[in-house]
Amino acid sequence: MMTEIALQSKSGKKSYLQVLLLSMGHFFNDFYCNFLPILLPILIPKLGLSLTLSGVLVMVMSFTANVLQPVFGYMMDKYNFNKLMPFLIPFGAVFICMTSWVNEFWLLAVLIALSGLAVSTFHPMGAGLISKVAPEGKLSSSISIFVAGGSLGFAFSPILLVYFMEAFDLKYLPVLILPAFVLGFFMYSSGLSRRRFVNEQVAKNMHFSFSRLFKHKPLMLLNISMGIRAWVFTALVTFLPLWAMQQGYDSTSGGWILTVYLCGSVIGGLAGGALNDKIGYKKVILWALILAIFPTMYFLLISQTGFLIYIALFLSGALSMAANPGAIVWGQNFLPDNPGMASGMMLGLSFGLGGVGTMLTSSVAEWIGLSVALGLTTALLVVSIVLVYITPVKLSLKYQNL
Template identity: 30%
Template sequence: MSNQKIYQYLMAFGHFCSDINQTALTALLPFLIAIHHYDYTTAAMLVLVANMVSSVVQPLFGHLADKFNWVWIVPVGLLLAGGGIAATGYTSDFWQLCLAVMISGIGIAMFHPQAAKLVNLASGLHNRGTALSIFAFGGSTGAAMGPILITASIALFGVQGTLTFLLIELLACLMIGRYYRALTELNGGSIKAKQANAQATQQDQWGAFSVLCVVMFGRSIIYYGLNTFLALYWINVLGTTETVGNTMLSIYYTIGAICTLFGGKLADKFGARNVLKCGFAVLFPSIALLAMTGNELFASALLLPMGAAIHIVYSPTVVLGQQYLPNRIGFASGITLGLAISIGGITAPILGKIADIYGLTTALYSVALVPLVGAFLLAKPKD
């Protein structure tokens, strides 16, 4: 296996370790509601806190990734991401919980831009979508495993089983440490200097990138709306147990993880814009049908189109963002992997309030309306 492939898979594993923390937080909500007697709005505030901080600092870390050779923020980010989630099992104070998830959010924000830039540098001009889909697959697989890991850890060790998440990050840091010097050289441009010089002659399409951000804000609202309420919908509307609810959430992410691999390949073959359009066209009817049905079997079947559509656009979005801003790859990655994703956490309390007042079904209908924003105004990237 070439060094470039090793770096791609290493960052994909790091992405796995980063994103288990994001979905672990949402899977924690039913347990926190049961233990601390929170309402939906209060529980969703934890998602807001984690993502508000991440949204603010993510573009900054992307800018720093373009300016400085700071590969060290990748392992440090992972330690903070897992350490924050680990700390949630060791406090019953709401504000300390907020601080813990805030630390986790900062760590996630540190990891994504620099890691995505390394994947970009370790790939070729014509297989960038495929390389980023491998990276995205790591994150989607981590998202799928997050609810399973948090449920199993709490079942085995009680709420203090959240410490498992810090141990996982320590393993990832040891693996990254083995290739740290080579990654530093890669980030400095020694491997892709010629290609980087060619990219520097291209112009950044800021207008097109702004439209892409709006589209991704919509995806983020859908993503976090489903993250926050999917398990709760199974539990409180369809009448299943917490275990079944979190299992459905993991199945949804597993479907998404598999489809993430296809997203990059489709972007390389048909173009990232076309993949985005198709994905958003599927989201509205599938989410609306979920809100309409009270049948558990039919609802389970709808996990397939929802999970496929929301995840298949993931890596094409990163590719398109990097194509729009070829001179600011780290910044583009920070926005498309970070701000444009985590911004949806800001809307979680609003959706939580809707759920408290009107019910979880109405909250899902609200999420279903978001895909109508669509991805049909995206400009074609310049060659």
């Protein structure tokens, strides 16, 4: 009974319970999503994989977990798939944890792909539900809490998994499935799966063409600019441990360097969401991107040691992720009848583009060195800033009718 009352509440503290539950879902969704980088060094010798095949596995996860998000977002907008919500996290957890038991490359790829599908489905569904359960006037801050949940899960997944692997054998990895089932139970009990964000009348008449997206200039500008931002973020997350080792840090210190950067991204996401409600998301995104250049360049090209590097890492992560909540709200405003697709583009497609860009960064690094390559990648934020600046906050009638 209390659950139903909470669901009927449109504002107030009871709505925040739904926001927090979805944020916990985002935590575990991204927690399991980030298992692969830690598992690969173990699976490569176990299965005799080459670096090329291990790269294929990363691409499989990137495609199913990121690139497909707008497609699933469109499906969420047209059909009510919210009944799947309690099962998504357990679904993804089962398949990624079962990778510890396989001995064939093709089966490993299938399990990773299936786990990625759960990630692609959860993001637009969760972001769409946030817009319905957020307290009145607190959409940006609610989205920032949702984003922070995923960032925390992503940040602490490597450390927690490393400690687990040190304490237990690889074959016990499926034990980590249990938290996913507990969360699934609470999601089912909360009634979230009965919450609808599909506009029935709009969905009935929806005949969406993906070619329409390419005609939507403001949306394309926003997505490209966020794709460049995701390129910088993904490149740093991917290569910071290796960069740290090249600067003389040991592997443990390299892990903590990445953790400091990702913890900064959590705080930045929360701060960005709060500021969006006060000064507007375009200003937040612009200033976050402008300021992010300086601490990033500092630790990459000026000083690679000392206490200040950790402050610079934290600020770099915080400013980079501060742009994320506003981008989601902005995208949803551009596609008000397709909030799931808009969220999928900002949370998924942009990071898919970032993954492609990271491959380019790695190629350049072989020629000019990792620090300089990451510095050049960071300089691309100037392009992102220009694109954000020329992107309108409000759509003209031309784009409203697309």
